[in-house]
Amino acid sequence: MNILWLQASGCGGCTMSLLCAEKPDLFDTLGGAGIEFLWHPAFSEATGDEARRLLAAVESGKQPLDILCVEGAIARGPRDTGRYQMLSGTGRSMMDWVQSLAPLARHVIAVGSCAAFGGVTTAGGNPSDAVGLQFDGTHEGGILSADFRDPTGLPVINISGCPMHPDWVTETLLMLAGDALTPADLDSYARPRFFADHLVHHGCTKNEFYEYKASARELSEIGCMMEHLGCIGTQAVGDCNIRPWNGSGSCTRGGYPCIACTAPEFEEPRHTFTETPKIAGIPVGLPSDMPKAWFMALASLSKAATPDRIAKNATSDRVAIPPTLRKPKT
Amino acid sequence: MTDRNLLVGPFNRVEGDLEIRLDVKDGAVAAAYTNSPLFRGFEMMMLGKDPRDALTITPRICGICSISQSAAAAFALADAAGAEMPPQGMLVAALLHAVENMNDHITHFNLFFMPDFARPIYAGEPWHDEAVNRFTATQGSATRAAVAARAELFNIVGLLGGKWPHTLAIQPAGVTKSPSTSDKVRIQTTLRSFRRYLESELLGGKVEDFAAISTKEQLQNWTAGDAGRFLRIGQAVGLDDMGFGPGRFMSFGAYPLPGKRAFKAGVWDGGLKPLDTASITEDLSHAWMIGPDAHPTGGQTMPDEDMRDDAYSWCKAPRLAGQTIETGALARQIVDGHPLALALADHPSAWARVAGRLLEIARTQMLLEDLAAQIDPKERFMGHRDLPKNGEGAGMIEAARGALGHWTRFENGKITGYQIIAPTTWNFGPRDRNGVAGPVEAALVGAPVRDGEETPIAVQHIVRSFDPCMVCTVH
Ligand code: SF4
Ligand code: SF4
Numbered sequence: 001m002n003i004l005w006l007q008a009s010g011c012g013g014c015t016m017s018l019l020c021a022e023k024p025d026l027f028d029t030l031g032g033a034g035i036e037f038l039w040h041p042a043f044s045e046a047t048g049d050e051a052r053r054l055l056a057a058v059e060s061g062k063q064p065l066d067i068l069c070v071e072g073a074i075a076r077g078p079r080d081t082g083r084y085q086m087l088s089g090t091g092r093s094m095m096d097w098v099q100s101l102a103p104l105a106r107h108v109i110a111v112g113s114c115a116a117f118g119g120v121t122t123a124g125g126n127p128s129d130a131v132g133l134q135f136d137g138t139h140e141g142g143i144l145s146a147d148f149r150d151p152t153g154l155p156v157i158n159i160s161g162c163p164m165h166p167d168w169v170t171e172t173l174l175m176l177a178g179d180a181l182t183p184a185d186l187d188s189y190a191r192p193r194f195f196a197d198h199l200v201h202h203g204c205t206k207n208e209f210y211e212y213k214a215s216a217r218e219l220s221e222i223g224c225m226m227e228h229l230g231c232i233g234t235q236a237v238g239d240c241n242i243r244p245w246n247g248s249g250s251c252t253r254g255g256y257p258c259i260a261c262t263a264p265e266f267e268e269p270r271h272t273f274t275e276t277p278k279i280a281g282i283p284v285g286l287p288s289d290m291p292k293a294w295f296m297a298l299a300s301l302s303k304a305a306t307p308d309r310i311a312k313n314a315t316s317d318r319v320a321i322p323p324t325l326r327k328p329k330t
Numbered sequence: 331m332t333d334r335n336l337l338v339g340p341f342n343r344v345e346g347d348l349e350i351r352l353d354v355k356d357g358a359v360a361a362a363y364t365n366s367p368l369f370r371g372f373e374m375m376m377l378g379k380d381p382r383d384a385l386t387i388t389p390r391i392c393g394i395c396s397i398s399q400s401a402a403a404a405f406a407l408a409d410a411a412g413a414e415m416p417p418q419g420m421l422v423a424a425l426l427h428a429v430e431n432m433n434d435h436i437t438h439f440n441l442f443f444m445p446d447f448a449r450p451i452y453a454g455e456p457w458h459d460e461a462v463n464r465f466t467a468t469q470g471s472a473t474r475a476a477v478a479a480r481a482e483l484f485n486i487v488g489l490l491g492g493k494w495p496h497t498l499a500i501q502p503a504g505v506t507k508s509p510s511t512s513d514k515v516r517i518q519t520t521l522r523s524f525r526r527y528l529e530s531e532l533l534g535g536k537v538e539d540f541a542a543i544s545t546k547e548q549l550q551n552w553t554a555g556d557a558g559r560f561l562r563i564g565q566a567v568g569l570d571d572m573g574f575g576p577g578r579f580m581s582f583g584a585y586p587l588p589g590k591r592a593f594k595a596g597v598w599d600g601g602l603k604p605l606d607t608a609s610i611t612e613d614l615s616h617a618w619m620i621g622p623d624a625h626p627t628g629g630q631t632m633p634d635e636d637m638r639d640d641a642y643s644w645c646k647a648p649r650l651a652g653q654t655i656e657t658g659a660l661a662r663q664i665v666d667g668h669p670l671a672l673a674l675a676d677h678p679s680a681w682a683r684v685a686g687r688l689l690e691i692a693r694t695q696m697l698l699e700d701l702a703a704q705i706d707p708k709e710r711f712m713g714h715r716d717l718p719k720n721g722e723g724a725g726m727i728e729a730a731r732g733a734l735g736h737w738t739r740f741e742n743g744k745i746t747g748y749q750i751i752a753p754t755t756w757n758f759g760p761r762d763r764n765g766v767a768g769p770v771e772a773a774l775v776g777a778p779v780r781d782g783e784e785t786p787i788a789v790q791h792i793v794r795s796f797d798p799c800m801v802c803t804v805h
Binding site: 007009010011012013014015016017019020021022025026027028031036037041042043044045046047048049050051052075077078079083084085086087088089090091119120121123124125126127128130162163218219220240244245246247248249250251252253254255256257259261267272273274275317318 | 337338339340341342343345346347348349365367368369370371374375376377378379380382383385386387390391392393394396437441442445446448449466467468469473474477478480481482484485487488489490491492493494495496497498499501504505506507508510633635637644707710711712714784785790801
């Protein structure tokens with residue numbers, strides 16, 4: 001199975017994250033499954049005219065293409081010309097190339113939130129008028145129409161995340177190599193369900209604080225970050241706290257909030273990322289599948305019942321009070 | 331030999347998008363024009379946002395030096411708030427940042443730079459089999475070892491920063507994770523393992539011994555490891571005689587620590603001089619940008635949608651006191667006064683540039699170990715300081731590729747100005763209004779072009795010796 005990887009309007013961070021795959025490393029993981037790169041801008045030898053010839057061979061059908069991976073959003077500006085990103089040396093825009101190559105691939109993958117939904121490249125006034133491959137934020141249809149399907153019936157597979165976890169890409173590729181990914185394995189934003197069926201909240205080391213609404217007030221304090229610090233791990237899809245990042249990490253373990261980077265339009269939360277917007281002291285973004293009144297009732301009950309250890313630790317930058325040991329029975 | 335014009339691209343194994351136009355005369359490059367053909371507009375995106383959002387948005391300028399962007403934003407906000415991180419917060423911020431820079435150097439050397447020597451154009455050279463075995467893309471034994479080693483080194487960022495790239499751990503008032511004693515010993519263990527990689531694969535000798543090299547002659551006598559391989563092959567293909575930079579070097583100073591920077595700030599122009607950042611301007615004459623030339627505190631970013639004909643890049647052309655200047659690992663080591671770097675300063679070739687990077691790898695390993703040893707888990711890693719509603723600040727630090735600056739201004743809690751100059755903007759910027767070529771444009775002049783070559787290999791070596799990061803360049 002071969003892969004052609006293009007870097008559109010993104011930061012290259014998805015490739016960099018991919019290179020952090022471990023146990024085994026990236027090239028072992030893919031090579032062992034017979035997956036190889038036809039061309040990748042970060043690590044292929046072919047450059048300039050050699051790379052142009054290869055792109056031409058794919059476009060003419062001479063070189064069959066199994067998987068087209070696109071990282072980064074697609075710039076449509078200025079004025080729908082796509083000239084904010086020309087694929088260098090070719091005189092053609094990246095927009096033009098992706099529209100031409102996508103129908104030729106057996107599968108198309110949007111790697112990262114930029115390619116999937118537009119991502120950070122579309123933040124602010126979206127100066128470059130960028131969109132995702134098959135989504136424009138939460139709306140269907142990017143530079144490929146909403147009904148685009150690959151020859152096997154799959155839409156563009158959106159491995160979102162900013163960046164995505166390396167395993168999300170390698171596992172998707174391995175599944176495709178084994179014909180083990182069907183439309184039913186994708187959620188309504190076309191994200192593989194093997195990571196999108198989990199919430200970042202699952203396995204978060206701060207869950208005990210969450211239970212008691214024992215909240216951190218400032219970054220670096222170890223309490224739950226939902227009430228004051230903008231964390232939306234209860235609404236964000238991703239197995240970030242189940243499957244570690246870079247050995248043992250996750251955003252919340254690093255002491256800062258989950259900003260739901262796997263979600264469309266995460267780049268414009270309409271408030272400061274690290275602060276929870278509130279109305280009359282009540283956070284506006286409550287867990288999505290819980291009625292507000294229930295949440296409020298439970299929260300006030302659990303706050304009243306918060307053990308001293310948990311309350312103190314929540315606003316401390318390390319464990320201040322360890323768990324009490326059970327006294328041996330006399 | 332016929333004169334020709336070449337358009338080189340897609341130019342890969344650099345970070346981001348790069349296109350180079352070459353005028354070739356008598357078998358050599360007569361003029362070069364560098365274009366960054368990707369514009370996203372981060373500086374425009376920042377306008378109207380809460381200043382703190384810079385910490386989330388700006389790292390996404392670049393996935394290879396995201397912590398550099400993050401640190402520049404954090405120091406710019408700290409500057410505006412008149413705040414300082416607590417000493418231990420600074421230490422951990424420096425550690426995180428140095429891990430990223432180290433990984434950038436390792437990635438550049440093994441994945442971006444060395445694979446060129448494995449290419450068929452060099453088949454038949456006495457060293458070619460060795461280069462193929464070590465550096466063939468995705469397959470070479472050095473490539474594999476480097477990818478595994480860098481992934482493991484990033485476990486330190488996993489531990490202290492949650493994830494890489496795009497951590498939010500570095501804040502104006504410190505870092506969000508207070509390392510415990512067990513974190514400290516894990517970090518030290520990871521660094522020991524990385525040292526083993528450096529000493530057995532990359533340097534082929536003790537880190538301290540490589541860092542102690544002080545003359546060009548001693549350097550040429552270092553034959554061990556992939557470093558030795560580079561030094562030999564590089565000279566064999568003539569890298570020591572091509573790709574000369576302007577001979578002026580700048581560093582903003584790397585890794586702010588209490589009262590100092592681990593690698594000093596300054597300018598080298600035949601001798602060490604103080605750095606006057608007030609004399610920085612961005613020239614827009616050959617960039618698809620509208621507006622006057624300005625210092626970044628008053629600069630603007632207004633793309634020229636018509637992409638006028640007399641411009642040829644989205645990149646502005648920064649100048650220090652009106653002059654071009656080179657920035658990067660070699661510049662940093664020269665400005666820091668390392669004897670080997672100083673010995674390389676008067677012959678700033680492509681070879682010297684990569685050698686300077688190897689030197690910095692050795693020195694950074696020693697720095698990392700020193701920083702890790704100084705972590706005191708009993709101390710505080712985050713202070714407290716609210717941002718004022720109105721403010722102005724600059725964050726000037728060193729990314730792997732050189733001087734990186736963020737200049738921000740905010741009023742009523744909203745950003746009203748945000749300008750960024752990245753290292754590659756300095757190195758790969760276009761001509762200025764006096765027609766003076768950017769450092770890389772000038773370094774390419776004279777590069778040999780073989781008959782029939784469409785993408786001259788010498789041009790590739792020279793360009794890659796600068797380790798360009800184009801996504802940062804125009805951001
Ligand atoms: S999704 Fe994030 S990490 Fe990936 S290219 Fe876009 S900005 Fe970079
Ligand atoms: S924890 Fe949240 S912000 Fe962090 S990587 Fe996962 S989904 Fe993205």
